[in-house]
Amino acid sequence: MRKASSNWLGKAVMSVLFGVLIISFGVWGIADIFKGFGQSSLAKVGSTEITTEQFRNLFTDRVQQIGRRFGRPLTMEQARNFGLDRQVLQDVISDAALDETARRMGLGQSDADIVRAIQNEPAFKGLDGKFEHERFLQTIRQSGYTEQRYIAEQRKNATRRQLTGTIVAGLEPPKTQIEALVRFQNEQRSANYVRLTAAQAGTIDAPSPETFATYFEDRKQLFRAPEYRKIAVLTLTPDDLAKWITVSDDDAKKVFEQRRERYATAERRQVLQIPFPNVDEAKAARERITAGMSFEDLAKERKLTTADIDLGTVAKTSIGDTAIANAAFALAPDTVSEPVKGTLTTALLKVTKIEPGTNPTYESVAPTIKREIALERARAQLQDLHNKIEDERGGGANIAEAAQKLGLKAITIEAVDRSGRGTDGKPVTGLPQGVDIIAPAFASSIGVENEPLQYNGGELWFDVLGVTPSRDRTLDEVKDQVEARWRDEQISTRLRAKATEMVGKLEKGAAFDAEASAAGVKVETAKLFKRDAEAKDVPERLVTAVFRTPKDSVGQTEGTGPSEWIVFKVTDVVVPPVDMASEDVKKLTENLRRAEMEEQLGAYISKLETEVGVTINQNAFAVATGAASAQ
Numbered sequence: 001m002r003k004a005s006s007n008w009l010g011k012a013v014m015s016v017l018f019g020v021l022i023i024s025f026g027v028w029g030i031a032d033i034f035k036g037f038g039q040s041s042l043a044k045v046g047s048t049e050i051t052t053e054q055f056r057n058l059f060t061d062r063v064q065q066i067g068r069r070f071g072r073p074l075t076m077e078q079a080r081n082f083g084l085d086r087q088v089l090q091d092v093i094s095d096a097a098l099d100e101t102a103r104r105m106g107l108g109q110s111d112a113d114i115v116r117a118i119q120n121e122p123a124f125k126g127l128d129g130k131f132e133h134e135r136f137l138q139t140i141r142q143s144g145y146t147e148q149r150y151i152a153e154q155r156k157n158a159t160r161r162q163l164t165g166t167i168v169a170g171l172e173p174p175k176t177q178i179e180a181l182v183r184f185q186n187e188q189r190s191a192n193y194v195r196l197t198a199a200q201a202g203t204i205d206a207p208s209p210e211t212f213a214t215y216f217e218d219r220k221q222l223f224r225a226p227e228y229r230k231i232a233v234l235t236l237t238p239d240d241l242a243k244w245i246t247v248s249d250d251d252a253k254k255v256f257e258q259r260r261e262r263y264a265t266a267e268r269r270q271v272l273q274i275p276f277p278n279v280d281e282a283k284a285a286r287e288r289i290t291a292g293m294s295f296e297d298l299a300k301e302r303k304l305t306t307a308d309i310d311l312g313t314v315a316k317t318s319i320g321d322t323a324i325a326n327a328a329f330a331l332a333p334d335t336v337s338e339p340v341k342g343t344l345t346t347a348l349l350k351v352t353k354i355e356p357g358t359n360p361t362y363e364s365v366a367p368t369i370k371r372e373i374a375l376e377r378a379r380a381q382l383q384d385l386h387n388k389i390e391d392e393r394g395g396g397a398n399i400a401e402a403a404q405k406l407g408l409k410a411i412t413i414e415a416v417d418r419s420g421r422g423t424d425g426k427p428v429t430g431l432p433q434g435v436d437i438i439a440p441a442f443a444s445s446i447g448v449e450n451e452p453l454q455y456n457g458g459e460l461w462f463d464v465l466g467v468t469p470s471r472d473r474t475l476d477e478v479k480d481q482v483e484a485r486w487r488d489e490q491i492s493t494r495l496r497a498k499a500t501e502m503v504g505k506l507e508k509g510a511a512f513d514a515e516a517s518a519a520g521v522k523v524e525t526a527k528l529f530k531r532d533a534e535a536k537d538v539p540e541r542l543v544t545a546v547f548r549t550p551k552d553s554v555g556q557t558e559g560t561g562p563s564e565w566i567v568f569k570v571t572d573v574v575v576p577p578v579d580m581a582s583e584d585v586k587k588l589t590e591n592l593r594r595a596e597m598e599e600q601l602g603a604y605i606s607k608l609e610t611e612v613g614v615t616i617n618q619n620a621f622a623v624a625t626g627a628a629s630a631q
Contacts, residue, residue: 042620043089045096046612056624059088076626077454085625089616097608098160109158114151117158132344138320167604173592175580181592182578182585188528191546192512193568194521195559201494204487216475216482223478228415228423230466231441232400234408235432236385237458241378247370255369256362263365266315267357271328273311274299275345282339282346289336295350313353324349382458389461393449399463415468418442437462488562495565499556502567506554512569528574542566 043050062084067074079085102108118124119131123139140150207215216223256263272295276282285298299309311319311328319325321342328349331337337349362369385406392402403410416428420438431437435455444450444464452459475482502515516523526538531547545557545566551573559566579585621627 040620042617042624043093043096044613044615045093045609046100048096048100050092050096052620052624055089055092055621058092059085059625062088080625080627085621085627089621093609093614093616094605095156095160097605097612097614098163099156100612101608102159102163105163107159107162109155109162114155114158118151118154135344164601164604168597168600171593171596171600173589173596178580178585178589178592179578181588183575185532185588186530186576187547188530188572188574188576189546189570190525190527190529190572191542191568191570192523192525193542193566194516194519194523196495196498196519196521196565196567198491198563200498200519200521201491201563204490204494207486212482212486213475215486216478219482219485220472222485223473223481225471225473226417226419227442227470228417228468229413229441229464230415230468231413231437232398232403232410232463232465233413233432233437234389234399234403234410234461235455235458236382236389236408236460237456238375238378238382239456240458241381241385242371242374245374245377247373247377249366251373252366252369253362255373256365259369260359263360263368265358266317267329268313268315268355269328269351270313270353271311271319272299272309272350272352273324273347274302274304274309275347276339277346279339279341279346282348286336286339286348289348295336295348298348313355379457386452386459393461398465399461400465412465416441432460435460492558492562492565495563496556499565499567503554503556506567506569512554515567528572539566542568546570 040051040053041049042052042055063074063076063079066084124131124136137147140147276285289295289298316325316329319328321344323340324342324347327337327340328351331349331351333351333354340347340349388406389402392405397405400410400412411430413428413430415423416438418438420427422428432455435453440450441462441464446464446467448464450462452461502519505515506512513523529538529543531543539559541557541559545555546568549555549570551570554567554569556565556567
């Protein structure tokens with residue numbers, strides 16, 4: 001479309017086209033686009049409407065939670081690539097279907113039940129085991145909740161549990177199933193085996209020219225040359241641009257002064273804390289320490305473990321209680337504080353280690369600051385370069401031509417197939433890492449203007465410059481490959497026949513050692529391995545074959561490739577008894593129970609969604625998850 005409108009005739013045609021569209025909208029309107037939805041509605045579940053804003057908040061919260069778990073922010077694009085958007089949507093719809101069903105059934109939770117559940121939550125209790133309202137507020141705020149919103153969510157969750165609890169109540173995996181699975185998992189087998197290789201196949205004479213030609217003709221498709229594409233690729237990232245940006249010391253020093261605290265390292269201390277219900281008890285304990293008792297022995301006497309009293313090696317700002325933090329960071333090493341009355345408790349403190357803070361000089365952080373400034377300036381330049389590139393493409397230039405005109409460096413891959421290999425059969429070098437451009441390139445065509453891809457904080461453009469169709473190769477082109485394949489097949493055929501002959505003799509009573517000696521191979525032994533274990537030095541296919549063969553029986557299987565065949569005999573089968581009280585069996589039972597519950601609940605919720613009716617506004621969903629802006 002952009003190319004079509006680049007000349008006067010194209011502009012005239014496009015003007016007429018858009019004029020017709022505008023008139024059409026005026027006559028028929030655009031209401032059908034949002035038929036069945038309010039302007040802010042993303043989905044309807046029965047009579048429950050899920051707004052775009054509600055879903056966006058939930059999706060953003062989930063993305064941030066995952067980011068905190070990974071220790072680094074997660075972008076919306078990454079979240080969509082992980083399928084997090086669809087997962088959150090399904091969770092929201094499932095919850096709404098349960099809420100709708102509960103409402104229709106008249107289910108609910110009393111205020112007293114909700115209050116009792118919140119007060120019994122261990123995370124909201126103080127060191128004395130009692131519910132603390134301030135701790136409750138502090139905890140839920142860290143998760144982004146207000147008190148009213150948290151209570152409302154707990155009411156809904158409790159009602160959902162009341163509904164789903166009746167569906168999964170009493171679900172227990174059958175004892176027979178557990179025993180069968182335990183025996184299956186823990187069964188062990190032993191086997192003797194021999195490997196027949198190319199040495200046992202004998203001499204493979206070269207085929208006659210006629211045989212060789214016939215073999216090739218019958219298998220010509222296997223040696224066919226793949227389709228190749230010639231691709232031009234341009235990457236534009238902040239790192240690329242930053243390399244060419246020079247930052248002066250004056251600019252860097254200004255930033256250093258503005259961000260001095262960021263480059264400094266706060267003092268950190270390892271703080272031990274023994275809590276007390278009141279100041280008097282803390283004073284009495286402090287006097288015992290003064291009299292010679294150690295801080296650690298006092299903690300043991302109060303039945304506190306090392307983990308209970310150790311706040312860790314922390315910065316002052318990491319201690320949530322201001323009074324405790326101030327006292328700990330005013331305390332000399334290896335001394336015990338006077339009783340400190342904090343917000344939630346009274347405590348004695350001890351500092352065992354101090355890591356001094358640092359205040360780096362400008363010279364020590366100048367390279368880091370200059371790189372940060374260069375990256376910031378590079379990001380500011382990206383949009384301008386993006387617009388210039390798109391203008392060049394709009395004028396009919398491909399990405400290689402646009403890059404050359406703007407003084408940028410595009411790479412051209414002369415030939416690459418769908419597997420990323422060149423005409424020599426080796427992987428093509430020079431392709432950008434961490435992004436797939438092969439699949440979209442083979443989905444495109446010459447002259448098609450492809451949308452740029454997100455890449456390392458910037459963008460990646462590609463164009464297909466040429467297509468070399470797939471074709472049949474001549475025998476002369478692939479003679480070595482054909483000969484190698486023909487030889488492998490001859491070896492495999494001979495080894496399979498030899499293995500079949502050996503198995504026949506063993507089944508008639510021949511000794512395994514004698515047959516191995518006659519074949520010129522040594523007997524190997526694999527002892528007591530499980531079917532799912534990675535038995536060291538035991539071929540993978542042998543493990544599978546042994547577990548489908550009865551004890552004292554013989555069998556054969558392909559080895560690690562067509563040039564290896566294995567003959568074996570199962571010498572032992574051990575099935576350990578099932579101990580229903582063991583930890584492993586308890587864990588298996590719990591996993592089975594959980595899987596059955598999830599399956600039962602999934603089927604139930606799916607049925608509810610069908611009954612109440614679910615409608616999704618895909619446009620609003622794309623907007624809420626950022627997919628619309630990425631298109």
